[in-house]
Amino acid sequence: MGERFAAEPGFVSRLVAPGFRTVLDRIDAGLETGSLLAHLPDGTTRMLGARKPGFDVEVWLRDWRALLRLATGGSIGWFRAWEAGEWEADDKVMLFALFTANARTLGGTARSSGPVRWLSRVAHRFNRNSRKGARRNISAHYDLGNDFYAAWLDPAMSYSSALDIADDGLADGLEAAQNRKMDAIAERLGSARSVLEIGCGWGALANRLARDGADVTAISLSAEQLRWARERHGPGIDFVLSDYRDMSGQYDAVASVEMVEALGRENWPVFMDCVARALAPGGRAAIQYISMSDDLFETYAASVDFIQAYVFPGGLLIKSSEFRKLAEKRGLVWRDEVRFGQDYAQTLKIWRAAFDDAVRGGHLPDGFDQRFIRLWNYYLSYCEGGFRSGLIDVHQVTLVKD
Template sequence: MTSLLATLFDRLLDRIDAGLAEGSLTATLPGARTRRLGGRAPGPDAVVDLVRWRALGRLVTGGSAGWYVAWSKGEWRSPDPTVLFELFMRNRRTLGGAGRAQGAMRLLRHWRNGLRRNSRTGSKRNIEFHYDLGNDFYRLWLDPSLTYSSALFAEPVVTEESLEAAQARKNEAILDRLALPPGARVLEIGCGWGGFAEAAARRGLAVDAITLSAEQERAVNARIATAGLTGVTVSLTDYRDVTGQYDGVASIEMVEAVGQEYWGTYLAAISRALKPGARAAIQYIAIDDAIFEAYAANVDFIQRFVFPGGMLLSESRFRALAEQNGLEWRDRHGFGLHYAETLRRWRDRFDAAVASGRLPKKFDQKFINLWRYYLMYCEGGFRGGGIDVAQVTLVKGA
């Protein structure tokens, strides 16, 4: 039986080998046999110790979610999983379905994920699952501004620039896109812990900030009060329930929590909220259009374990919906490697908090391992180029 499994899984390794157009994978297999896959062109050089064949079985039946389960159970290990994730993302087109769930399990998980759709009640439940882990948790490893989205570093990206300074640059870039005078009214859809709202208030703008997280609502109110600023209101409001019109709309990495089913609804809400000729500034995360269909047909590691209801954008589909809603797409700027650097710094801070015992006691080792894996997984995806973060200006017709 063991010999038969080895033969079957060797065939899967053959498929992975054939799909590695760039970079290489050195794998130590059960029984101490070693195989080197790829190596045809420069790229990431990953190392994996495959402790049990069952890890590959989980990869076949569960895709990236199954691969995480195998890692959590010690069925595979690597000195740097980030490089492995980068390697697979770099070769996303040539690998095809080698790293995605197959068969009945894929259909079952897709059906179960559908139960987490972002209806009004579902959105609140999904947001609470991720963000209401507690402000004390996020404060330990985000930068001092409590910003949970990609920073925008100066080019070239250097370690000397602080994460806090790069996050401030990101907020200023969004504000520059809106190009509003003091006194103008801005709607922020998905306000996080208030970094953008504070920056906007310091420019003299009036901000209506909305969130579905009670933890974030409390934090923003406290932040604005501590800063001695006025003109910022924050409320627990679904974007679909916004009324009135604004001089500008900002939304920073909120649309990933909307889901493909509701992209048009989200864009229609932005269009309604904008005065004629006004602008929205959006920061979003998109996955390569070439693999979007396969991605959308599966339930990946993040959707299953970290952010239920989440969905990265297909930029071409999202842009088409924006234009259908009367929003002109302008000045798109992508900066995916900036997100990779942001994630690396978050992981360093997270590891330091764990090492010093500062994490709240309710978070056990299983949780710690999950979040460390999540940060590595995301960093590798951005370094591999298949995932990008971008800012764009959407202009409503006059």
């Protein structure tokens, strides 16, 4: 079927081109900032946008069908088109940043529609984060193997945004910037003697807090992560395979770094109940989370995007205003919120470079084929573009129990 819409400027290509140019018209009208120079399958070029400064990118459409996939499948369709070789760009990150930065004015132009949207939503419902579903979803992403993540993360295996990282990604390095992130979390918790960490990853933050003298209970649903953490981190930490909903007892402090994006909206109140229940009176929680801009959240949540479909089943970014209201309703005072989304963009840039280096050097473990490798390169680029746009952000906040 692809040959019917191939790049040669033949009869069929000329026949279908007007319909696809309607899609280009909608993209052009929706690009309030930045520009997209499109090289089309019939050999012509077209400049889209270019009204106000923004992200500028050049795209080569090898097949008209890429636009059909975009118009019907949104970010999922656009990935499938890239995977099929139907388009390429001089800079994928800038392309994703351009689309995200103009999400308000593009409207439904780059979102799934019709049967594709309905089928994606039905499939996504099977990824709900029930106790069983949450274990399955977490395993799908984090149990790819410790050797896989070790090939491109920093030595502490910090898989969340670093803090105060230089624009060039160098300066004192990613590891130092990850340590600053953990220091900031520790500072928010004060002199807590007992800490519950919800979603402990490979244990770097738990180890940091234990070195300060805290007794840390660190929970995760990833058996692979916990195996790594138990082997490498010392006393003072109780690593537990547990769902946050099953935890009991009270602690001086609670920490959670980029775990809440795995909950799903229906579980945000449950999470806040858990935090309020776990904190002793006067206790403090430090939460790091990723948000979608409030005014775009409802539209985002109503569809299924590339990450939910291919990388992180059951995931959903946070609507910050709603998250805050849920905390305050439970007597948790919202304090000292900071945002550092551009630090996340730089973190992702470094991860992607390290990932690509690991691929070139043959350092990934066996079993990951070229399709998987290309998917992950695309995923890291997609995420970086989202943070570059400014509409996706990362936050740290302190919650204090009255």
